[in-house]
Amino acid sequence: MRQVYIAGIGQTPVGEQWERSLRHIAHDAIIPALRDAAVERADALYVGNMLSGDLVGQEHLGALVADFVGLRGIEAYKVEAACGSGAAALRTGYMAVAGGLHDVVIVAGVEKMTDTVGRETTAGLAMAADQEYEAAEGVTFVALNALLMRRYMHEYDVPHGAFGYFAVNAHHNAVANPNAMFPSPITLESYRKATMIADPINLMDSSPICDGAAALVLVSEEYARALGAGRRPVRIAASAVATDSLAIHDRRDPLWLDAAYISSRKALQQAGIGREEIDLFEVHDAFTIMAALSLEANGFAERGRGVRLAEEGEITLEGRLPIATMGGLKARGHPVGATGVYQVVEATLQLQGLAGANQVHDANVAMAQNIGGSGATVLTHILIGD
Amino acid sequence: MSVARTWRTRKQRYGLMGERCDYCHNAIFPPRDVCPHCAEPAQREFALSGRGAVYSYTTVFDPPTGFEAYAPYPVALIKLEEGPMVTAQLTDVAPDQVRIGMPVEMVTRKLSEQGDEGVIVYSYKFRPQLQRPALTA
Numbered sequence: 441m442r443q444v445y446i447a448g449i450g451q452t453p454v455g456e457q458w459e460r461s462l463r464h465i466a467h468d469a470i471i472p473a474l475r476d477a478a479v480e481r482a483d484a485l486y487v488g489n490m491l492s493g494d495l496v497g498q499e500h501l502g503a504l505v506a507d508f509v510g511l512r513g514i515e516a517y518k519v520e521a522a523c524g525s526g527a528a529a530l531r532t533g534y535m536a537v538a539g540g541l542h543d544v545v546i547v548a549g550v551e552k553m554t555d556t557v558g559r560e561t562t563a564g565l566a567m568a569a570d571q572e573y574e575a576a577e578g579v580t581f582v583a584l585n586a587l588l589m590r591r592y593m594h595e596y597d598v599p600h601g602a603f604g605y606f607a608v609n610a611h612h613n614a615v616a617n618p619n620a621m622f623p624s625p626i627t628l629e630s631y632r633k634a635t636m637i638a639d640p641i642n643l644m645d646s647s648p649i650c651d652g653a654a655a656l657v658l659v660s661e662e663y664a665r666a667l668g669a670g671r672r673p674v675r676i677a678a679s680a681v682a683t684d685s686l687a688i689h690d691r692r693d694p695l696w697l698d699a700a701y702i703s704s705r706k707a708l709q710q711a712g713i714g715r716e717e718i719d720l721f722e723v724h725d726a727f728t729i730m731a732a733l734s735l736e737a738n739g740f741a742e743r744g745r746g747v748r749l750a751e752e753g754e755i756t757l758e759g760r761l762p763i764a765t766m767g768g769l770k771a772r773g774h775p776v777g778a779t780g781v782y783q784v785v786e787a788t789l790q791l792q793g794l795a796g797a798n799q800v801h802d803a804n805v806a807m808a809q810n811i812g813g814s815g816a817t818v819l820t821h822i823l824i825g826d
Numbered sequence: 827m828s829v830a831r832t833w834r835t836r837k838q839r840y841g842l843m844g845e846r847c848d849y850c851h852n853a854i855f856p857p858r859d860v861c862p863h864c865a866e867p868a869q870r871e872f873a874l875s876g877r878g879a880v881y882s883y884t885t886v887f888d889p890p891t892g893f894e895a896y897a898p899y900p901v902a903l904i905k906l907e908e909g910p911m912v913t914a915q916l917t918d919v920a921p922d923q924v925r926i927g928m929p930v931e932m933v934t935r936k937l938s939e940q941g942d943e944g945v946i947v948y949s950y951k952f953r954p955q956l957q958r959p960a961l962t963a
Contacts, residue, residue, distance in 0.1 A: 558888070559889070559890060559891045559894065560891055562888060562889070562890045562891075563890035563891040563892070566890055572831065572835060572856070573838075573856045573912075573913060574913045575890070576827055576835075576937075576949070577901065577913055577914050577915055577937065577949065578886060578889060578890065578892075578893040578896065578899065578901065578915060578937065578938070579886070579901045579913055579915075580886055580888065580889065580890055582888065583884050583886050583901055584913075586884035587882040587883070587884055587901070587902070587903050587913075588882070590882045590883060590884060590926070591881065591882035591903075591926070594882070594926050636887060637887060637888050638884045638885060638886055638887060638888070639884055639885055640884075641884075685862070687913065688903065688911075688913070689903055689910070689911035689912055689913045690862060690911075694881075694882075694903070694911075
């Protein structure tokens with residue numbers, strides 16, 4: 441296998457982009473990424489997206505976007521793994537370059553969620569769950585996470601307020617991110633008073649519905665050397681994915697994200713590093729409960745202690761394991777199929793020392809984890825600054 | 827749900843019909859052709875009793891399309907006596923009366939209506955177990 445490097449990054453502001461359609465926001469991320477990498481052509485384009493068919497009535501995004509950015513003719517298709525679609529597209533691009541099939545690949549994540557009204561979007565997101573035996577009963581994606589959170593609070597005797605540290609940290613980190621949807625700080629008190637969506641999950645436990653696109657240009661080691669970038673080269677040291685049952689009720693232990701455990705273990709083995717060497721972790725905090733469960737499944741905290749890590753300040757930019765360093769899904773925003781690519785764009789900025797006010801000191805190794813559904817597909821990538 | 831899908835899953839929705847694995851003897855719901863415990867073929871039908879306990883619960887305030895008329899409504903994960911867990915709505919109980927561990931039993935109730943001319947979907951819901959006097963000889 442060949443080494444794979446990130447040669448260029450691009451991202452659009454996350455939010456409600458009324459004036460730009462899905463193809464436009466994909467363009468707005470891809471063109472800057474190509475410019476950043478100083479390349480004009482690519483061998484292939486992989487588009488991560490979850491809901492275009494349902495919310496925009498548009499499938500066939502590979503050819504659509506390739507043509508729209510001036511790359512008509514190249515290999516291109518869409519990759520889908522629910523909210524994990526972005527990282528799934530990245531893994532597809534990684535395999536293409538590592539396997540020696542392509543030298544220059546564009547990976548884009550794009551989602552347009554605001555062309556529909558809330559209830560249609562809610563029904564669309566529930567497609568990440570089991571349609572016949574979860575969603576069919578009127579159970580929303582938020583409700584599924586609420587079921588996990590209630591059980592967690594019961595089993596580990598954790599009060600709801602303790603989860604607030606995740607939301608406060610995410611909003612704090614979003615303030616200096618020009619692409620974040622909510623660049624505004626919140627307090628533990630405003631967290632506690634937020635509107636209830638599906639108890640115990642309130643608005644401040646949840647990531648927002650939004651539009652956004654992010655893009656990466658991946659190149660082989662040889663190509664990276666030829667480009668001779670002035671910036672620190674960032675290598676994809678590991679790419680791993682694992683799956684679990686779609687439905688929560690089919691898991692032996694709903695509070696254990698087995699696919700997160702397996703994919704991060706595989707990724708650490710591939711990178712040849714220990715967990716303690718990770719300097720920052722872009723976590724899939726779609727809900728505060730997901731942040732806690734992933735910290736535990738990844739071995740950063742013991743079972744039932746993920747929330748404690750947040751309470752003790754270990755997850756802040758100055759802490760032992762900074763998470764959601766540019767706002768995370770909660771405050772940067774969660775344009776579902778684009779999120780996995782945003783995470784890696786942000787981790788790249790950290791490793792290149794370009795994260796501005798949010799720069800994690802001495803950042804050399806970053807982990808990004810993108811979760812599809814309530815843990816059914818989990819993709820882990822490890823980046824190392826060479 | 828489409829008419830065909832509603833029809834196809836009628837045994838599950840009306841009778842909680844699952845399977846029992848011939849190899850490892852675990853009960854399975856919903857039915858899935860391959861046993862999730864031992865990966866052997868699972869084809870033998872087995873009706874679950876419908877009795878179980880609340881594993882976790884919540885209330886949906888922000889419903890998806892098709893469920894607007896019913897919100898807010900309580901939903902739960904139910905751990906059935908025979909082992910499988912099922913995701914379902916709760917009924918005949920106020921949301922603030924629900925507790926983890928509460929014994930519940932399956933009943934058949936209307937799940938949704940799809941307009942004036944669409945199908946009316948019935949499904950399992952779970953209610954607190956009724957206290958029945960023990961039978962004496």
